[in-house]
Amino acid sequence: MDVPSSIHVSLRGVTKAFDSRLGRTEALGPIDIDLRRGEFFAVVGPSGCGKSTLLDIIAGLAPPSAGNVTFEGQPIGTGVPDGVGVVFQENACFPWLNVADNIVFGLRRQAVDSAEIERRLQYALQLMGLNEFARAFPSQLSGGMRQRVCIARTLVMQPRLILLDEPFGALDQQTRLLMGDELLRIWRATGATVLLITHALDEAAMLADRVAVMSARPGRILEVIETRWPRDRDSEIVSAPEFGPITARLWKLLRTQSMYALRPETI
Amino acid sequence: MRVVLYRLLAVLLPVVVLEILCRDRIILPLTLPPPSLIVQGLWSLLKSGTFNSAILKTLTNVGLAIALAVTVGTAVGAALHRMPVLRALLEPLFSTYYAIPIYAFYPLFIIVFGLGDAPQVTIGFMLAVVSMIVSTLAGLDSVPSVLGKTARVLQLGPVATIRSVTLPYAAPYVFTGVKLAVAYAFIGVIGAEFIMSNTGLGYEIRFAYDNLDNNVMYPLILLILLIAVAVNMSLDHWERVLRARRERS
Numbered sequence: 001m002d003v004p005s006s007i008h009v010s011l012r013g014v015t016k017a018f019d020s021r022l023g024r025t026e027a028l029g030p031i032d033i034d035l036r037r038g039e040f041f042a043v044v045g046p047s048g049c050g051k052s053t054l055l056d057i058i059a060g061l062a063p064p065s066a067g068n069v070t071f072e073g074q075p076i077g078t079g080v081p082d083g084v085g086v087v088f089q090e091n092a093c094f095p096w097l098n099v100a101d102n103i104v105f106g107l108r109r110q111a112v113d114s115a116e117i118e119r120r121l122q123y124a125l126q127l128m129g130l131n132e133f134a135r136a137f138p139s140q141l142s143g144g145m146r147q148r149v150c151i152a153r154t155l156v157m158q159p160r161l162i163l164l165d166e167p168f169g170a171l172d173q174q175t176r177l178l179m180g181d182e183l184l185r186i187w188r189a190t191g192a193t194v195l196l197i198t199h200a201l202d203e204a205a206m207l208a209d210r211v212a213v214m215s216a217r218p219g220r221i222l223e224v225i226e227t228r229w230p231r232d233r234d235s236e237i238v239s240a241p242e243f244g245p246i247t248a249r250l251w252k253l254l255r256t257q258s259m260y261a262l263r264p265e266t267i
Numbered sequence: 268m269r270v271v272l273y274r275l276l277a278v279l280l281p282v283v284v285l286e287i288l289c290r291d292r293i294i295l296p297l298t299l300p301p302p303s304l305i306v307q308g309l310w311s312l313l314k315s316g317t318f319n320s321a322i323l324k325t326l327t328n329v330g331l332a333i334a335l336a337v338t339v340g341t342a343v344g345a346a347l348h349r350m351p352v353l354r355a356l357l358e359p360l361f362s363t364y365y366a367i368p369i370y371a372f373y374p375l376f377i378i379v380f381g382l383g384d385a386p387q388v389t390i391g392f393m394l395a396v397v398s399m400i401v402s403t404l405a406g407l408d409s410v411p412s413v414l415g416k417t418a419r420v421l422q423l424g425p426v427a428t429i430r431s432v433t434l435p436y437a438a439p440y441v442f443t444g445v446k447l448a449v450a451y452a453f454i455g456v457i458g459a460e461f462i463m464s465n466t467g468l469g470y471e472i473r474f475a476y477d478n479l480d481n482n483v484m485y486p487l488i489l490l491i492l493l494i495a496v497a498v499n500m501s502l503d504h505w506e507r508v509l510r511a512r513r514e515r516s
Contacts, residue, residue, distance in 0.1 A: 061416055079419070086420045090413040095513045096435045106421035109431075139513055157421070 005073070008161060008193045009035040009058060014067035015218070016053050026218040028053050030067060033212060033221060035161075035195060040187055042196045042204035044250060045214030046258040051197045054219065055165045058195065059086050071161060085159030085192075089166040093138035093146050100125070100134040103152045117156075124152040127186065144175040148182075155186065162187075164196045168203070176200070177235045180207050184234060201254065205246045206238055213253040216260045222253055300481055309486035318471060318487065325456060325468040326494075328384050332391030332452040337445055339392075340399020345429055347400065348407040364397045369455070373462055387464060391455030395448035402444025406437025439510055446502050453495055 015029035028050035035041050045051050056062040057069060060080040069076045071084065080086070094102050103124055107117050125131045128148040138146050147167055154162060164183075168176040180203060187194050198204050204211045205227060213222045227246055229237060237243055282302050288294045289301035300308075312318055347354045369390060376386040410433045418428040434441065460469025468487055475484035 059420065061419060080422065082422070084420070086416070088413045088416065090411060092411075092413045092417045094414070094432070094435070096438065105431075109421065109423065109427065137513065154420075 006037055007034045008037040008039075008072065009033075009195070010068075010070045011058070012068045014054075014057060014064045014069060016050065016057065016062070017065045028057075028217075028219045029064075031219070031221055033224070035193055038191055038193055039209045040184075040194045040196070040207055042198060042208035042211045043214060044198055044201055044204045044211060044254065045219055046216050046254065046260070047199060049214045049217055049257070050219035051199075051214060052165055054214075055086070055163050055195070055197050059084055059163050061086075083160040084163065085154035085157055085161070086163045086165065087147070087150050087154050087167045089169040091138070091143070091146050091170075092150050093141075095138050098135050098137050099130055099141070099149050102138065102149050103130075103156055105153060106157050120156040120158075124156045127155065127189065128152045128182070144171050144179065147171065147179065151182075151186070155190065158190070159192055161193045161195070162190075164194065166198055167196075169199070176203065177238075181235050183207060188231065201247050201250045202238065205243060205250060206233075206235060211246075211250060213250060214257075216257045222257070225249060297479070297481065300485060305485045305489050308482050309489050312483070312486050313490075318468070321466055321468055321471045322490070324384070324466045325460065328387050328456045328467065329391060329452050331384075331388045332395060332456055333445075333449055335388070335392045336395035336399050336448045336452060340396045340444065340448065341403050341434070341441060343396075344400045344403025345407065345434070348404055354404070361397055361401050369393055370458060370462060373459065377463065382465075387456045387459040387467070390459045391452040394451035394455035398447035398451060399441075399444045402440050402447070403437065406440030406444075407433055409440060410436045439506075439513070442502075442506050442509060446499070446506070449498060449502060450495075453491075453498075457491065 011031050011033050013029070014031045016027045018025045018027055031054065043051055043054065053062065057064045058071075058076070060076045060078070063078065071081050074081070094105065097105065100121060104117050104121050107120065112120075121134075125134055128151060130145070130148055130152060133141065133145065138149065141149070147170075151167070167183075168179050171179065183194070183196075184207060196204065196207060208227060209229065210224050210226050212224045214220065215222050225246065228242075285294070285299070286302050289296070289299060347357065373386065373390070376389050380386045380389055414432055414436060415428065418432045423431065457467070457469040460467035461473050464470045468491055472484055472487045472491075475481075475487065
């Protein structure tokens with residue numbers, strides 16, 4: 001498949017079906033999307049629409065049932081491609097390692113010399129505000145701090161594509177807004193392409209350059225909305241006059257889908 | 268500190284009562300010598316070195332049984348965890364395993380392994396290994412799937428994932444298995460020495476019993492008691508160290 005270099009990730013006709021004793025369940029697709037290099041892309045959709053399955057397919061954690069996925073022009077085979085980082089919703093800290101050892105866990109297993117590891121560790125600790133907690137263990141940290149550790153662990157690998165699977169789903173609203181600001185800072189500082197899966201409309205509207213809205217299962221892309229925010233934005237744009245219409249548009253698209261996901265018989 | 272005091276009292280008080288009962292000949296010396304004499308007897312036995320080779324023999328065999336059970340048990344547990352069909356087949360066997368009186372097979376072990384140390388080590392190993400397999404399986408079951416995904420994102424292969432992610436996560440469970448394995452290995456080896464052997468602490472206790480030699484029998488029983496308590500206390504200590512950093516403070 002020929003992909004222009006401005007396209008970082010490309011999905012064509014991607015579907016996912018699960019076989020069970022009750023038969024075949026279509027979970028996703030067909031999906032066609034292109035992520036532009038360096039953009040902040042968000043995907044919102046009703047629960048159970050296959051958002052996380054979509055992320056697993058792009059990450060190379062699960063193969064699609066049909067269709068093609070390319071990352072930097074190369075098809076994604078079995079396994080996570082080099083240059084892809086993933087942050088999950090669940091606490092993925094290693095409880096037996098302190099914060100610093102958690103962050104450099106992946107780096108230590110690669111051919112990176114110790115001075116470089118130390119440099120990247122200090123940078124990540126600084127960026128995520130974890131300096132004072134380098135020797136703390138995950139059990140001593142709050143949920144938000146643990147998620148920072150997981151983000152830092154992803155950042156030190158210097159990914160060119162960062163996939164976030166509802167990373168703030170387990171956090172309270174204030175922490176979510178602040179983590180959103182941090183995410184925007186990281187996005188600008190690293191220049192990476194970011195794909196954020198979320199169920200929070202305001203989060204998608206505030207963070208992303210483009211927001212894809214997915215239908216109820218089997219999840220398909222209903223529409224991709226451009227937010228046209230400046231690159232150096234922060235959570236204060238929630239009070240911008242354009243913010244309301246964007247979330248309203250997202251909700252209008254999602255409302256029927258969410259109702260359908262909850263009570264299919266009423267539609 | 269008060270707790271430590273109470274615990275000491277809980278041990279010392281019955282010993283003192285026993286001492287008085289023995290000294291007053293309410294309990295006859297042929298049944299049980301006074302505890303103070305048992306301690307003295309143990310001290311002089313250890314000083315004379317008569318039983319050094321027996322002690323060494325038992326501890327070596329127990330150590331061998333533990334080492335074998337821990338390595339084999341962890342490896343088998345990790346392998347079975349990846350083979351759900353075989354696991355489903357074997358799991359009922361594991362749960363009924365400890366209902367089988369393994370000593371019943373002792374004659375068979377002698378035929379297969381001869382009269383040396385092998386039958387003792389085998390019984391210790393066979394008693395200990397299943398607790399190790401079961402704990403390893405339980406530990407690996409407890410690993411959240413997100414950690415497996417994380418390992419894949421960080422480009423770890425299957426062996427590196429087991430070594431660096433799943434086994435460390437399962438460590439507290441595996442450690443419970445080790446504690447059980449240590450206890451079972453002691454029971455297995457010393458029990459086997461009792462029944463049929465010509466060396467080791469179990470044999471010496473049996474020999475002293477046959478000769479009504481209370482001056483040897485009771486000190487050696489005390490020795491086994493002390494070793495078991497010491498080993499268990501140090502394992503408890505390490506378990507606390509292991510758990511302390513992982514639990515919410």
